[in-house]
Amino acid sequence: MTATTMEVAYGGVPAGKEHIYSQEPVLSARKLVITFGRVIGLDGVDLDLYPGEVLAVIGDNGAGKSTLIKCLTGAYTPDSGQITMNGKPVHFKRPQDSREAGIETVYQQLAVIPALDIASNLYLAREERRKGVLGSVFRMLDKKGMEKRAGQSVQDLGIQTIQNMSQAVETLSGGQRQAVAVARAAAFGSKVVILDEPTAALGVKESGMVLDMIKQLRDKGLSIILISHNMPHVWEVADRIHIQRLGGRAGVITPQSHDMGEGVAIMTGAKRLTPEDAA
Numbered sequence: 001m002t003a004t005t006m007e008v009a010y011g012g013v014p015a016g017k018e019h020i021y022s023q024e025p026v027l028s029a030r031k032l033v034i035t036f037g038r039v040i041g042l043d044g045v046d047l048d049l050y051p052g053e054v055l056a057v058i059g060d061n062g063a064g065k066s067t068l069i070k071c072l073t074g075a076y077t078p079d080s081g082q083i084t085m086n087g088k089p090v091h092f093k094r095p096q097d098s099r100e101a102g103i104e105t106v107y108q109q110l111a112v113i114p115a116l117d118i119a120s121n122l123y124l125a126r127e128e129r130r131k132g133v134l135g136s137v138f139r140m141l142d143k144k145g146m147e148k149r150a151g152q153s154v155q156d157l158g159i160q161t162i163q164n165m166s167q168a169v170e171t172l173s174g175g176q177r178q179a180v181a182v183a184r185a186a187a188f189g190s191k192v193v194i195l196d197e198p199t200a201a202l203g204v205k206e207s208g209m210v211l212d213m214i215k216q217l218r219d220k221g222l223s224i225i226l227i228s229h230n231m232p233h234v235w236e237v238a239d240r241i242h243i244q245r246l247g248g249r250a251g252v253i254t255p256q257s258h259d260m261g262e263g264v265a266i267m268t269g270a271k272r273l274t275p276e277d278a279a
Contacts, residue, residue, distance in 0.1 A: 029045060045068055174203075178202065191222070194225045
């Protein structure tokens with residue numbers, strides 16, 4: 001069957017939000033290429049993430065979604081191409097480099113330690129010491145201060161189901177654990193938060209809570225990349241949708257310009273965007 005062509009409405013920009021896309025992207029990638037032996041992971045992929053937007057990244061298995069994210073966060077180093085933040089070139093050699101630049105990632109396999117309390121998980125690997133001699137000499141942690149600031153971070157996100165910061169994470173539901181991971185990313189991700197399948201293992205109610213958090217983060221001005229196989233969730237929260245196919249970018253659409261069926265058709269190759277709009 002021959003793939004049919006489609007056009008992108010609004011030039012790939014959501015109607016009513018044109019002012020966002022007149023700004024400089026907070027994160028950009030140009031012509032990213034990475035190979036693994038004879039396997040092409042990324043084949044000249046471009047990406048733009050603007051301030052205060054949710055950019056969904058969708059694609060079939062093997063399309064290059066995870067590889068793209070790993071290149072953007074320093075887990076992989078591209079063979080060629082350029083990554084910029086606010087117009088300035090960056091070279092991430094390790095994930096710590098991207099975190100220091102203001103990019104936080106929440107992976108599908110949540111990096112939380114169940115036996116630790118919520119505050120300790122929020123400050124994991126970022127523990128703060130007490131002031132004065134107790135912190136500098138005796139290296140004592142500021143547990144009360146971290147609990148207070150952790151509670152403020154959770155409150156700022158509007159998470160009502162978590163109240164006690166000294167509660168062990170292992171006692172929380174799946175949605176609450178995801179909320180802890182997202183709260184940590186929001187607290188330390190000064191520019192970009194990347195969410196990898198955040199609702200994959202959650203029920204309807206807990207998924208709704210996570211989607212609400214994503215909207216709140218966007219409203220606070222954070223830029224979010226959402227990787228998801230759940231099309232209804234993507235069409236609910238995304239401003240734009242970046243479609244990966246066979247290691248390349250098949251195009252960028254919006255929930256207003258294309259419905260879910262059309263998005264899946266582009267993702268699977270049943271339909272394709274016109275070259276000028278897909279580029």
